[in-house]
Amino acid sequence: MIRFENVSKTYKNGTPALTNISLDIEKGEFVFLVGASGSGKTTFLRLLLREELADHGRILEAGRDIGNLPRWRVPYLRRNIGCVFQDYRLLPNKTVFENVAFALEVIGRPRSTVENQVPQILELVGLGAKSKNLPGELSGGEQQRVAVARAFVNRPLILLADEPTGNLDPVNSESIMALLERINRTGTTVVMATHDKALVDRMRRRVVELDRGEMIRDQVRGVYGVEEGLAI
Amino acid sequence: MRVYFSYAFKETFSNLWRNRMMTVAAVLTVAVSLSLVGGSLLLKQSAAQATASWEQSTPVRVWMQPTATPGEISAVRSQLAQLPIVKSCVFTTKQQDFKEARLVISVSDLQFLTVADMPTSFRCTPTVPLDALTVETTFQHQPGVYRVTAPDQQIRAMAHTIRILQVVFLALAAVLLLSASVLILNTIRMAIFTRRREVSVMKLVGATNWFIRVPYITEGFVQGLLGSGVAMLAVWAFHTWYPLHNEFALDTAKVWGTNVVVLVAGVGIGSVGSAIAIRRFLDV
Numbered sequence: 001m002i003r004f005e006n007v008s009k010t011y012k013n014g015t016p017a018l019t020n021i022s023l024d025i026e027k028g029e030f031v032f033l034v035g036a037s038g039s040g041k042t043t044f045l046r047l048l049l050r051e052e053l054a055d056h057g058r059i060l061e062a063g064r065d066i067g068n069l070p071r072w073r074v075p076y077l078r079r080n081i082g083c084v085f086q087d088y089r090l091l092p093n094k095t096v097f098e099n100v101a102f103a104l105e106v107i108g109r110p111r112s113t114v115e116n117q118v119p120q121i122l123e124l125v126g127l128g129a130k131s132k133n134l135p136g137e138l139s140g141g142e143q144q145r146v147a148v149a150r151a152f153v154n155r156p157l158i159l160l161a162d163e164p165t166g167n168l169d170p171v172n173s174e175s176i177m178a179l180l181e182r183i184n185r186t187g188t189t190v191v192m193a194t195h196d197k198a199l200v201d202r203m204r205r206r207v208v209e210l211d212r213g214e215m216i217r218d219q220v221r222g223v224y225g226v227e228e229g230l231a232i
Numbered sequence: 233m234r235v236y237f238s239y240a241f242k243e244t245f246s247n248l249w250r251n252r253m254m255t256v257a258a259v260l261t262v263a264v265s266l267s268l269v270g271g272s273l274l275l276k277q278s279a280a281q282a283t284a285s286w287e288q289s290t291p292v293r294v295w296m297q298p299t300a301t302p303g304e305i306s307a308v309r310s311q312l313a314q315l316p317i318v319k320s321c322v323f324t325t326k327q328q329d330f331k332e333a334r335l336v337i338s339v340s341d342l343q344f345l346t347v348a349d350m351p352t353s354f355r356c357t358p359t360v361p362l363d364a365l366t367v368e369t370t371f372q373h374q375p376g377v378y379r380v381t382a383p384d385q386q387i388r389a390m391a392h393t394i395r396i397l398q399v400v401f402l403a404l405a406a407v408l409l410l411s412a413s414v415l416i417l418n419t420i421r422m423a424i425f426t427r428r429r430e431v432s433v434m435k436l437v438g439a440t441n442w443f444i445r446v447p448y449i450t451e452g453f454v455q456g457l458l459g460s461g462v463a464m465l466a467v468w469a470f471h472t473w474y475p476l477h478n479e480f481a482l483d484t485a486k487v488w489g490t491n492v493v494v495l496v497a498g499v500g501i502g503s504v505g506s507a508i509a510i511r512r513f514l515d516v
Contacts, residue, residue: 049436072441079438091430102430106439108236154437 001027001158001189002048007057009043009213017043019213020057025191027157030184032200033193034224035210041193044210045160048191049081050074062157079107082151082159082188086166088143090135096122096146097131103150117153125149125179141172148179152188159183161192165199173199197224236443243447244454247423254422255455258415262459262501263466265408266494270467272401273490274482279394282479292367294354295378298326304376305352312354315370317363321356329353351378409501412459416452416505423448424513431514445514449506456502463498464491 002025009018018040025031033041046052047059050066058065061077069077090099100121101114109117122128125145135143144164151159161180165173177199184190194200200207200223207222208215248255294312296305312321324332329350334342358364364382372380424431434444471487 075435075438075440075443077438078436081438083436089429089433089436091433102433103437105239106434106437106443108443150437 001025001029001062002191003058003060005058005060007047007054007059009040009047009052009054016213018047018054018210021215022057023208023215023218025189027189028184028187030181030190030203030205031192032203032205032207032222032224033191033210034195034200034207037195038212039210040213041210042162043213045083045162045191045193048158048160049083050077075107079154080157082154082156084144084147084151084159084161084164086163088135088140088147088167090143090146090150092135095132095134096127096138099135099146100150100153103153107154109154121149121153124152124182126175139172140168141175144168144172144176145179148176148183152183155186156188158189158191161190161194163194164192165194165196170198177203200224239443240446240450244450247427247447247451248454250426251419251422254415254419258412258419258455259458259462261408261412261415262456262498263462265405265412266460266463266498267466268401268405268408269497270463270490270494271470272398272405273493274467274471274476274487275394275401276398277486277490278476278480278482279391279398281482283391285479291355291357292364293381294356294367294371295381296352296354296376297378298349298351300352300376300378304374308354308371308374308377311371311374312356315367317359317366319357319359321354324353324355326350326352409497413501413505413508416455416502417509419455420448420452420506420509421513423451424509445510448510448514449503452502452504452506452509453499454502456498456500456505457495459502460495460498463494467491467494 004021004023007018007021008016010016021044033044035041043052047054048061048066050069053067058067060066062080066077091102094102097118100118104114104117119128119131122131125148127142127145127149130138130142135146138146144167148164159180164180165176168176173196180190180192181203204221204223207217207219207224209217209219294308296308309321309323312318326347327350329352330345330347333345333350337345356367358367368380368382371377431444467490468487471482476482
């Protein structure tokens, strides 16, 4: 599903963000991306979204080299990728329903599809009763669930999450993780950058650790820190 | 496609409403500047029409000296007859010129004037009005010729004044058009800034670049359209309530033609203003 082939990225100020990263992520996998701040996790996700271009190497998504994609094709690539962020990125003047519907409207989905899919996804994230509320009237956990609903309403092949539990208490973090797991079970590949040690340790999924742009660990059913004997 | 148009329509008008004060300022500036452009175009057409009419109706006059000999007169006559740029010539005798002078000279002055003092003259129509000047330069130093008067001397003086007025109008209009474009650009920039969160979400969920851009382009287009609409009304009102007279009077087709130019210019500056704003401030 996702392949990094010797990917390197250096920012204009000369800071190396990623150095010679090679890895494969299969369809339906759940991957944690861990590492200290500035280790390159966000750059990794931005490269997948083609918000940045790699300086060296290739990134393939569903077999297609996204670096060679013409600019006008990039939006179509992004329709297959859902995104969730730490700061939710909801539109404050739109209701919960409108926020989720917005993701379908701007890619030209007909009204009937919007009216059919949005209530379904809101039920899935447990916010069916709050569809008319504005984001400001919701708790942090609920806002993040709206963001997850928006990311998943178009049934993307890949879901990228950048510190989705960073602003949440443990209870809400667990509910978001449960939601992401549920989405993962539908066959969607989930790549999640996180600092949440407890979650990573409890989930026991694949862990890719970055340190100053280098991949120092790629561990199946890993934990947040180094676990002796399991590093690959 | 229907979703696309309804979204672009909804977004355009909500942007216009949200920045309504800036919208009104931009529309009024476009309207004022295009009214000046329209006025200037009317003036230009009107002046050109009047000039052509005067040039066609006023003959070139070759005045002979009162003392010119019959030989000198017939030499000028035969030269005029051979000149291809002269369509026709009529010889006017001293008596005829005296009769004409009585119509324009006051009675007190006329008592000192006799038929013998009057010059004879040739009243000529050039093939093309512009050739009047050639006739003038050809004959003014001929033996027996007193002077040659061509209509273009007076017309040129008037056309010069009209041209100066036109340049002033157009310069003013150009400055105003530029400020209108900048105002439109600024309105779009504000709209982009206000909606930067939405734009970033749209990019994330895979909205195409044109889907994101079109509402802003339409916004500039609508501002230009509204401004030119007001300017067209102003041009029409000017034509209706303060019509130009005689040779200056313009027919309706010319006023419509001017309004088409005003409309195209308005829509053009609106679209160009928004296109520049999008290029500079909307990173998609």
